Amino acid sequence: xxxxxxxxxxxxxxxxxxxxxxxxxxxxxxxxxxxxxxxxxxxxxxxxxxxxxxxxxxxxxxxxxxxxxxxxxxxxxxxxxxxxxxxxxxxxxxxxxxxxxxxxxxxxxxxxxxxxxxxxxxxxxxxxxxxxxxxxxxxxxxxxxxxxxxxxxxxxxxxxxxxxxxxxxxxxxxxxxxxxxxxxxxxxxxxxxxxxxxxxxxxxxxxxxxxxxxxxxxxxxxxxxxxxxxxxxxxxxxxxxxxxxxxxxxxxxxxxxxxxxxxxxxxxxxxxxxxxxxxxxxxxxxxxxxxxxxxxxxxxxxxxxxxxxxxxxxxxxxxxxxxxxxxxxxxxxxxxxxxxxxxxxxxxxxxxxxxx
Ligand code: MG
Numbered sequence: 487x488x489x490x491x492x493x494x495x496x497x498x499x500x501x502x503x504x505x506x507x508x509x510x511x512x513x514x515x516x517x518x519x520x521x522x523x524x525x526x527x528x529x530x531x532x533x534x535x536x537x538x539x540x541x542x543x544x545x546x547x548x549x550x551x552x553x554x555x556x557x558x559x560x561x562x563x564x565x566x567x568x569x570x571x572x573x574x575x576x577x578x579x580x581x582x583x584x585x586x587x588x589x590x591x592x593x594x595x596x597x598x599x600x601x602x603x604x605x606x607x608x609x610x611x612x613x614x615x616x617x618x619x620x621x622x623x624x625x626x627x628x629x630x631x632x633x634x635x636x637x638x639x640x641x642x643x644x645x646x647x648x649x650x651x652x653x654x655x656x657x658x659x660x661x662x663x664x665x666x667x668x669x670x671x672x673x674x675x676x677x678x679x680x681x682x683x684x685x686x687x688x689x690x691x692x693x694x695x696x697x698x699x700x701x702x703x704x705x706x707x708x709x710x711x712x713x714x715x716x717x718x719x720x721x722x723x724x725x726x727x728x729x730x731x732x733x734x735x736x737x738x739x740x741x742x743x744x745x746x747x748x749x750x751x752x753x754x755x756x757x758x759x760x761x762x763x764x765x766x767x768x769x770x771x772x773x774x775x776x777x778x779x780x781x782x783x784x785x786x787x788x789x790x791x792x793x794x795x796x797x798x799x800x801x802x803x804x805x806x807x808x809x810x811x812x813x814x815x816x817x818x819x820x821x822x823x824x825x826x827x828x829x830x831x832x833x834x835x836x837x838x839x840x841x842x
Contacts, residue, residue, distance in 0.1 A: 487564040487599055491523040492556045494549055497533065497783055497841065500813045503632075505781050506622035508649025508676040509539045515812055517783050518548045518584070519841060522591040524564065530595035531838040532587035533785035534753055540728060540780065541753060543583045551584040559588075564595050571759050582731060582756040583780075589757030590789045590836070598835035603792070605830050608762070610795030613830040617804040618643035618672060620811070623650060626661055633666055641826045643670040643699075645805055649678025656687050663696050672805075674702040677728055681705050681712030688720040700747060703727040714744035725749055725776060732756070733763045740771040749776045750801065752790055761790075765797040776803035784809040788821030788836055791828055804828070816842040 497517045505512045520532040536545040543551075555577045562570055574588050597607040605613070619641045621632045633644055646662055648655040655675070663671055679687065684704040691697070700723040705712035707728035717724045726745035730736050731754045739745050748768050750761045761777070768775050777794045779787045787808040794801045809815065809823040819839030822829040831837060 487528065487595070488525045489522055489559050489562050489564070490525050492552060492559060493521045493523070494552050495519050495521070495841070496545065497816060499783065499816050501811050502813050504622065505620070505811060506624060507647045507674070508623060508678040512781055515781060515783055516545065517786070518545055518587065519785065520552065520584075520587045520591050522588070522595060524595060528595055528598050530591035530593075530598070531785050531836055532590035532594070532789075533783055534583035534587035535780040535782035535786070537583065537753065537780045541583050543581060548581075548584040548587075551578060551581045552588075554578060555588070564592065564599060567592065567596055571757075575756065583753040586752040586755070586757040587786065589759060590752070590786060593758050593789070594835040594838070601834050603830065603832050603837065604789070604835055605792040605795035608792060608796035610792065610798065612795045612798045615791060615794060615804050615806075615828040616643070616826050617806045617810070617828055618645045619807045619826065620645045620647060620805075623647040626658055629658060629662060630665060633662060633669070637666065637669060639825045643672065643826075645672040645674055647674050647676065649675045652679065652683050652687055656690060659691060659698065660694070660696060663698070671698045672700050672702060673698045674727070675704040677703055677706045679704045681709065681715040684716045685719045688716070688722050692721055697722050699723065700725045702749065703729060710739055710742055710744050713739065714742050717744055717746065723747060727751075727778065730754070730764070733760060733767055736764045736767050740767065740773060745773070747774055747776055747803070749778045749805070750793075751778045751780065752786060752793070753780050753782065758789065758793055761793050762797060765793075765800045769800045774802045775800050776805050777801045778805035779808040781811070782808045783812065784815055784817040784820055784823060785836065785838055787823070791821050791830055792836070795830060818842070
């Protein structure tokens with residue numbers, strides 16, 4: 487089964503409401519879909535979002551990366567799978583999202599060739615999952631309304647974006663926690679605080695009996711010492727997101743004992759093979775993982791669900807609301823997303839049938 491062509495197309499879809507974090511505001515999904523064609527007529531699908539503020543990638547840069555690697559992959563046999571993954575990894579440095587999209591397409595093809603859904607090819611068994619939903623960073627009144635709307639749609643876990651300034655963030659977390667006592671709250675500051683600010687704010691909340699399920703990436707991605715400083719001085723569990731792109735960074739952070747959880751994202755780590763590696767490393771340190779997504783569509787978020795199934799003992803939290811934030815789903819087939827409920831099916835590979 488040889489690769490005969492690699493094509494890309496842009497996938498654009500409006501969001502139900504604008505997505506706002508401490509780093510950016512987005513109104514549309516705009517992803518690059520990668521289609522790898524083989525000589526027996528199979529198509530493997532991959533997808534990646536150009537999240538410049540996080541991975542440094544843009545859509546045109548991702549298209550350029552595909553043009554760079556295409557001649558290297560054409561004519562290669564899918565059966566030499568590990569060699570192909572190695573080729574992708576070392577074809578260029580960085581470019582984690584486009585590498586993830588390419589890996590995804592190859593995993594899709596391999597599972598199709600083996601006539602298995604991807605999660606089964608990876609040894610997974612679980613098919614039903616619950617995701618949280620992201621509540622965008624806005625004024626408190628808007629956030630309270632958005633939380634209520636999400637709860638009405640059946641979400642039990644809310645991921646609250648903060649990171650405006652410390653005193654407003656304190657009010658946000660306190661008000662939302664006190665208003666929605668039955669919901670599980672995850673707080674994501676997207677690198678907006680310093681380590682000292684984090685300790686002051688979390689300490690103040692903890693003294694008032696407010697302990698969210700976790701605080702995600704309060705400090706800058708490269709501030710590992712800041713992460714450790716926070717972990718040692720607060721009881722709120724600390725989740726590393728932007729600090730961990732690679733398996734090597736996971737080891738560094740875990741060796742420092744500088745986080746309680748790791749957020750794995752295909753677009754950060756460079757694809758499914760790397761995500762599995764990070765989950766396996768975390769397990770060695772008895773650390774559980776979340777699997778998350780960028781603002782991305784049903785193909786790549788779906789692939790992340792297959793990974794969650796494959797490592798369900800370690801990946802205990804899903805932050806895979808990317809597909810549910812879309813006003814309409816442009817993909818036929820694949821993983822089923824129904825608000826907080828996500829379900830894998832037994833179609834071969836990723837199960838993608840068509841893109842509108
Ligand atoms: Mg995050």
